[in-house]
Amino acid sequence: MAELVYLYGVIPAKELEKEAFPVVKGLDQQHKVYPLAVNNTLAVVCHLDDQDYSEESIKEKMNNDMEWLREKAFHHHEMLIALNERYNVIPMKFCTIFANEENLRETIEKNEEKLLRSFSLIDGSEEWNLKIYCDDTVLKSYISANNANIEAKKEEISQFPPGKQYFAKRKIEQMVDKELEKEKDKVCENAHAQLRQFSLHETIKKNWNKDVTGREDNMSWNSVYLVPVSHVTGFLQKINELKDTWANLGWKFEATGPWPAYHFAGLS
Known part of the structure; x- marks a missing residue:
């Protein structure tokens, strides 16, 4: 045999x-x-x-x-x-x-x-993964109440007759959805820019859908970093800072590692 x-x-x-x-x-x-x-x-x-x-x-x-x-x-x-x-x-x-x-x-x-x-x-380096999740309902509520463009549009349509207001409000909902995606991109890209300063290399991966994560909130970011051991403490501290900064707006930052260097040393 x-x-x-x-x-x-x-x-x-x-x-x-x-x-x-x-x-x-x-x-x-x-x-x-x-x-x-x-x-x-x-x-x-x-x-x-x-x-x-x-x-x-x-x-x-x-x-x-x-x-x-x-x-x-x-x-x-x-x-x-x-x-x-x-x-x-x-x-x-x-x-x-x-x-x-x-x-x-x-x-x-x-x-x-x-x-x-x-x-x-x-x-002398470690691979770390960061996944960022967002509760869209919480963030959308904040954007709807605090976005200057949306506030201006609300003020504008308040002067419309009732029949016209209905269709105008639908447009506001669409505006909120667009602003939500813009805000999510901005927060995630800003976080990535801060974290990549601690790494030698990094790569952005595809987000997982809810069927894979089994979570109620959406995955908004999925990235991997090759971090020198001497920088790992600062890297994790920065993630904790980001957690504290954005927690009230529905954001969750989850770092896992160190992993084998799947993304930076693979041999097919």
Whole structure:
């Protein structure tokens, strides 16, 4: 029976000098996870049965067995978090699988220069995620009562006859909606501008809808930052300042991390 090789991530070989490699079970909860030496790097891998984890078998389970998918994806993520706590790790995507160790070695050797650049980039830094949520009802109420353009329009239509006022009020509602989106963009972009000063690199991601978040408020911003360890305290303090500043207007700022450097050191 042949065995496949599952790759979690890659770490510099010298990292094992800092801390011994942990003894843990792999994706199938049978084979152990171990470091495979490839030149100056260590590939963190485990073996898998080639029938249970063939490409066809994995596709079938991903499409029809959500419990299996959640369990295995969670294992992959938790393994990378554990590695990230100990070492400088370049994380791989879930279900990065090779036919054998030889194919894995060839791939890493071909990409060694890119790996070394990535190690240099993320060394001494942490990946942090910021999600900003907004209670549109609260913010819309504030805008409706405090926006100068809307106040002027309200004053103008108060002089209209009753029949004409109805349609004019509908236009005001549309104005409020537009001003709401402008205000949300302004607050989020301003927050991002302040936070990026603490980071080496940052990227803006797609917002999640309510079906994904399971929340009543809307996600208005989703960004990731690569922050030097020396700047993390200031970065988090700034987020707390933003929380305090905007809390009364329906805003919530939620930072999570440190994460493995998924967005800044990935190797496809």
